[in-house]
Amino acid sequence: MTDLSPRLIGLDWGTTSCRAYLLGEDGEVLDQRLGGRGVLALTQSGNREAAFERELAELCGPWLERNPQLPLVASGMVGSNQGWVEAGYRNLPVDLMSRPEYLTEVATAYGPLFVIPGLFKEGRGQDFPDVIRGEETQLLGALPEAPHGAGGSSAKAQPAVVVLPGTHTKWVRLEGTVVTDFVTSMTGELFGLITQQSIIARLAEDAREPDIAAFDRGLDVAFGRDADIASTLFSARTLVMAGQLEPTAVKDYVSGLMIGVEVERFARSWMGEHHEATICANAQLGSRYARALKRAGVRSTLAPEDAVATGLWRTAVALGIVGRSGIAGAGEPIDKETP
């Protein structure tokens, strides 16, 4: 019989939404609240701290009243300079299962909320600096198992690639649970601007359901030539003008074109010897990346939708906020930095 006692509350608190999870032994999701307000909405009010505190009470109050000692952990933009408290970054390479040098906490009416730091890549030579905040937690939950680190038996430190599509898609390389490299691609944000605000938006019409043939046609363009976005995108307009593309197919065509350009380039010049990738996204977007990766000769698997809940649990274990026995603080004490 499974132990259903709550052990942890985990919050995936991003720019546009907050997802709260009540987690039991081994990170099992006992309950969830997915519609919380994100950093953008909460920072528009006058008193930022009070707005975050109210949202926490709104989402997790009932859970905490029944379980007053539950530890609280959060990841995402809540820890950015736009968020509740600035949680800093850890420099690559980072073992996601190791404890950071310091951990940021913010005092709440329910006790301290631990905020997971982001990851920072310095970038040398041709490589740019880059940042991740929130995805590192999804990432840890997306890994099929969570063996500790790259050390120890080499069988445990498998190299892997994880793609996290979204507004700012992250392409991440790992060895075991150690993040060794990542790159941000702005495909998602550009797709939004193009299909909502550019000249392409003017003739695009909403479709009743996704048009996979149009998406594949976009992939054809991306994989069929030395394509970039700017020089191929106008075709979404001219093909409609020439009667060769339906207005309702425009968005899916552009989606295929843009994801195709991104995936073709990353598979060719960034993935190196990797021919497998894990995709961490909702099923609809994930299947698009899977289709594009297949074209590039890369096998992919879709991580479970609640990967972030698993990641929050695993991080809390690594931080010593919950022990494997489920008792808070079972690990060694950690240095804290309270702003």
Next chain:
Amino acid sequence: MTDLSPRLIGLDWGTTSCRAYLLGEDGEVLDQRLGGRGVLALTQSGNREAAFERELAELCGPWLERNPQLPLVASGMVGSNQGWVEAGYRNLPVDLMSRPEYLTEVATAYGPLFVIPGLFKEGRGQDFPDVIRGEETQLLGALPEAPHGAGGSSAKAQPAVVVLPGTHTKWVRLEGTVVTDFVTSMTGELFGLITQQSIIARLAEDAREPDIAAFDRGLDVAFGRDADIASTLFSARTLVMAGQLEPTAVKDYVSGLMIGVEVERFARSWMGEHHEATICANAQLGSRYARALKRAGVRSTLAPEDAVATGLWRTAVALGIVGRSGIAGAGEPIDKETP
């Protein structure tokens, strides 16, 4: 002594503005009005035709009252389905100095206004359909001389490449005055969306003057790797976060990055054996393209700023609207299509 009698009124009537030219013998600019309202503003009023007619009177009324018989010719989006009258397209290849099969005219209080058709490329195989409207006239004015067509002596039918940077940059291949190919790149529109509305816009600050070093740094990125926009653009944010790029340098850095990606790709995979190009743009934007083309090993010359006035004159001559003697209708009669 030059003959200063007006022979033609030419209108470069685009999406956002209208430039009117009073032209004398050989297309000399005798007077100009550059601040007229474009198609977008004029079509927002209830009676579209009346709005265009009023704008014409506003810009050219004084010229026409003194010279009531002056022929009128216009190019640009005024001839689109969003404009005053739909002027159709000519299919490639098109000799810009030849008369189209039919010419659209619209009746005005001052007599007929002839509207120059755009160019249409069908697009076969890997090639997309594409359209030009207005740039074909600038193009003709940008050519150093205007020998007729690709036929006749081969010395006259020089192959050439003309770049017309703007919201939708056009890359055009010609043989003499015959347009043989063109491609539209949306770099300009994407640059606007990115620097005004994306996450990059949030940290970009206006600079007092153009930062050429930042522009060149963007070119370095574009030419230094297999770059595309989506996967390199986030660097404009992370370099600022890492203290390696000033917020006032962001826009010029992004400009260099985007123009660099465009020019590198066109020079490599579209220009073929061409190592020279004519740029048709204002001096500020033109010099940026010249810098990028130089990196790609392409020599460039900047066309005169009033290329469009020259193009309107040359087109009017080709259409027989003005004769070389300056008398309207000196050419053979042409078939007209009035909507």
